[in-house]
Amino acid sequence: MDREKPELNEERRTFIKKVLKGTIAGSLLLVIPLRADDLETSEQIPEHIPEQIPGIRGSEYDMSRHRFVFIVDITRCIGCGSCCVADKREYNVPDGNYRTWVERYIKDIDENIYVDCPNGGLDGYQKPREDIDRPVRDTFFVPKLCNMCEDPSCVQVCPVGATFRSPDGFVLIDSERCIGCAYCIQACPYSVRFLNPVTHTAEKCSWCYHRVRRGLLPVCVHVCPAKARKFGDLNDKESEVYKILSGPGVITVLKRDMGNSPSLYYKGARREVI
Amino acid sequence: MNAAHENAITILTNYVFPNDLHVHWSMMIALYPYITGIVAGAFIVSSLYHVFGVKSLKPISRFSLLFALAFLTCATLPLLFHLGRPERNFNIMLTPNPSSAMAGFGYIYMLYGVVLLLEVLFIYRPTLVYLRKKSQGLMEMIYRALTFDSTNLSPESLELDRKIISFLAAIGIPMACVLHGYVGFIFGGIKANPTWATPLMPVIFLLSACVSGVAGIILVYILIKTFTNKPADTDCVRTCTNYLAGFFILDFVFEMLEVLSHSYLRTAHYHAVDELLNGPLYNSFWIGQVGILSVIPLILLGWLCLTRVNDTLFKIGASLVSFMLLLQVVFMRWNVVIGGQLISKSARGFTVFHPEWFDKEGILTAIVLMCAPLVVLFVISRIFPFWMEEMDEG
Amino acid sequence: MKSSYNSHVKRIILGLVIFAVVGFIGKEISSPKSFGVYGHYRADAIQEEADRDMRHKTNTPCLPCHTHEAGLHKNGLHKTISCEFCHGPMADHITSGIKTGELPVKKGEEIRVLCLRCHNRAIHARPGDVIKTVVMPDHLRDKKVKETHTCNQCHHVHAPYNYIDQAKQALSIKEAS
Structure with a gap:
């Protein structure tokens, strides 16, 4: 135990040096109280947070130049539910409603499929399922979120134009216009929508549009410890998502027959996944 | 919320998407097509006289129009109770989305309301002019407004009215069909729901609308006549019952055709629909809607229409059949609207629906809203006399 | 007042025209300004969504103050783990550079x-x-x-x-x- 302390202190010293050298402006921003207008910009565009998606910051954001996709790698998801927790906190999602959730699929040796998703996966999966009599052959987790369809049913049916597909491909909700008729909830084949019991307007996953426009990853992608969620711009040939989608791996979308052309792709999804 | 959530999970044998546990379109949305259906059906009864010249329907030709008007005034109430943000309801008129099946509602409803109101006013104009002369004070003001301050009843003027009435009644029929067929399309256009996504949906809604409209008129007509101790016109009731039988046979055939095509085509979603109808909906669909409320009325209708039944018995039988068919349509709306939402889009399980008594969209609201058109009908009856013979007496 | 054979029809038509004109003007006045710039929606809603406050702010802002944890975290196997997953979002801790709440440990x-x-x-x-x-x-x-x-x-x-x-x-x- 005695050996630990000097090492620790040394580490601390070098770290402080690095911080002072590298991110002195950033760290000062947090410590020194700022004028109100400075604060606003520092919170709107958090320059001190390193960019996570290249090509967003700097020049004027051009909506037509991006084509964002989301990839969920089922072979990597460990069902910890970090994404669900972060999502609920980022948007203060009321209990019982889910912008994203993680399902557990269990296949027994007779090929029977059992799916469950207690509390949307918010508490993680602490215990194996106990109500299955037959030996289990396979277990896997399937995270779900908005499919950001190219031809979205929700946008088609919204009577007032309160949900729409933006030029950069995000299906978003205008909560100022939404009348809360829930038609979009009926129309969404993926059940990603709900009526927020506080605002009484429709709500769903937005792929963290506010973060993406600041050059940051969606919060679920950022917190995923297993790198099972991937997000990026297909127009950026260096991006991981471009490499995955142009590579040889098997990539599927959910409910292809619905004809909605999702921009959410699944890697390694078994055929039982709906 | 959480307790209900947990509860629903344990009841289900299999998996429901977490956002599907809540049934978003509840009783109000089942009630709304029911009320607009009665509007469309009642209007068609009056058109049978005004456009197609079915003379035996003359005694109820005016009543059925007012009946339609009374229900039309209440048709938007369930929607307002349902909307999450009812104060924004005018957005549907301000920025109607051309690709949305629901967006046309505001304009279709408004145009239909104008056509119906104008038709009532033109048909009643001679009566209203007469009543205006007889009444004083507030009633005189009301009649003056309703006749647009014109007392001209010259043959020239009445001939103009007659042409306008024919025109309004004629365009009223397609509009009544659009109003209700389109309500069916709101459901039929949802591809994500396998029980709704069928082109038969508008047809079924339209035919069941005719059934509920005709049945409502027969029942209320006989009831009013009974309570006011006046004889109901037997010929009229018999004709109405014949039409009711015709509409109902078509309606029932299409309802069964939908189930048959599901079970014969055996598409990917067949197992979910099959398990729904034979599981959670078994009692309300097979026993309620089909068994008790369709097969028995069909037998009764056959008895009433095909055999010689004496007048008193006929009226009792017709009232009973009408009442059962009004209920049949309620069950049908329930099974389509709420039943359809019980299937989770996971196609792996069903959620449950518990109607609440005192909820905003609860049972109490539903009862009040179903009584509201009858109250409106009573108010209307103070202004517009229902029956021609009352006029003759006057 | 003497009424001609079609005066009621004229009044009805006049009434309907006034109703339609008033309705149309009302619709034009109350329709949101940026509606229809890109499509059948309010274009400003895009920017409003983009301006939503971020509640999670990645690990970077945590490290300058929590130097001890930072040193351990960046060299350990848990270096990819988000601070905010275990402790809660930054927005519940720091607002406008000032500490506003304790995050749980x-x-x-x-x-x-x-x-x-x-x-x-x-x-x-x-x-x-x-x-x-x-x-x-x-x-x-x-x-x-x-x-x-x-x-x-x-x-x-x-x-x-x-x-x-x-x-x-x-x-x-x-x-x-």
Whole structure:
């Protein structure tokens, strides 16, 4: 135990040096109280947070130049539910409603499929399922979120134009216009929508549009410890998502027959996944 | 919320998407097509006289129009109770989305309301002019407004009215069909729901609308006549019952055709629909809607229409059949609207629906809203006399 | 007032025209301004969504103040873990550069629950190349510690192998000398 302390202190010293050298402006921003207008910009565009998606910051954001996709790698998801927790906190999602959730699929040796998703996966999966009599052959987790369809049913049916597909491909909700008729909830084949019991307007996953426009990853992608969620711009040939989608791996979308052309792709999804 | 959530999970044998546990379109949305259906059906009864010249329907030709008007005034109430943000309801008129099946509602409803109101006013104009002369004070003001301050009843003027009435009644029929067929399309256009996504949906809604409209008129007509101790016109009731039988046979055939095509085509979603109808909906669909409320009325209708039944018995039988068919349509709306939402889009399980008594969209609201058109009908009856013979007496 | 044979029709038509004109003007006045710029929606809604406040602010802003944890975290196996997942979003802690709230630090049994969200092998579907998993309480027995031990009594939460590597190093040095 005695050996630990000097090492620790040394580490601390070098770290402080690095911080002072590298991110002195950033760290000062947090410590020194700022004028109100400075604060606003520092919170709107958090320059001190390193960019996570290249090509967003700097020049004027051009909506037509991006084509964002989301990839969920089922072979990597460990069902910890970090994404669900972060999502609920980022948007203060009321209990019982889910912008994203993680399902557990269990296949027994007779090929029977059992799916469950207690509390949307918010508490993680602490215990194996106990109500299955037959030996289990396979277990896997399937995270779900908005499919950001190219031809979205929700946008088609919204009577007032309160949900729409933006030029950069995000299906978003205008909560100022939404009348809360829930038609979009009926129309969404993926059940990603709900009526927020506080605002009484429709709500769903937005792929963290506010973060993406600041050059940051969606919060679920950022917190995923297993790198099972991937997000990026297909127009950026260096991006991981471009490499995955142009590579040889098997990539599927959910409910292809619905004809909605999702921009959410699944890697390694078994055929039982709906 | 959480307790209900947990509860629903344990009841289900299999998996429901977490956002599907809540049934978003509840009783109000089942009630709304029911009320607009009665509007469309009642209007068609009056058109049978005004456009197609079915003379035996003359005694109820005016009543059925007012009946339609009374229900039309209440048709938007369930929607307002349902909307999450009812104060924004005018957005549907301000920025109607051309690709949305629901967006046309505001304009279709408004145009239909104008056509119906104008038709009532033109048909009643001679009566209203007469009543205006007889009444004083507030009633005189009301009649003056309703006749647009014109007392001209010259043959020239009445001939103009007659042409306008024919025109309004004629365009009223397609509009009544659009109003209700389109309500069916709101459901039929949802591809994500396998029980709704069928082109038969508008047809079924339209035919069941005719059934509920005709049945409502027969029942209320006989009831009013009974309570006011006046004889109901037997010929009229018999004709109405014949039409009711015709509409109902078509309606029932299409309802069964939908189930048959599901079970014969055996598409990917067949197992979910099959398990729904034979599981959670078994009692309300097979026993309620089909068994008790369709097969028995069909037998009764056959008895009433095909055999010689004496007048008193006929009226009792017709009232009973009408009442059962009004209920049949309620069950049908329930099974389509709420039943359809019980299937989770996971196609792996069903959620449950518990109607609440005192909820905003609860049972109490539903009862009040179903009584509201009858109250409106009573108010209307103070202004517009229902029956021609009352006029003759006057 | 004397009325001609069609005066009521004229009045009705006039009324309908006024109704339509007033309705049309009302519609034009109350329709939102940026509606229809890109499509059938309010274009300003895009920017409003983009301006939504971020509640999670990545690990970067945490590190300058929490230097001790930062040092451990960035060198440990948990370096990819988000601070905010275990402790809560930055927005509940710092607002406009000023501390506005305490974020929770998990203790005792909470730690065990938290660790097993990811590291519980009893939940199959946790591939070995993605995450190292253990079976409880077998792992405690294997390591010959009490079954009441919580994870953080051996593993530092920010750098799980920190103490263990140090202990091993210390032991090997001893063995060598």
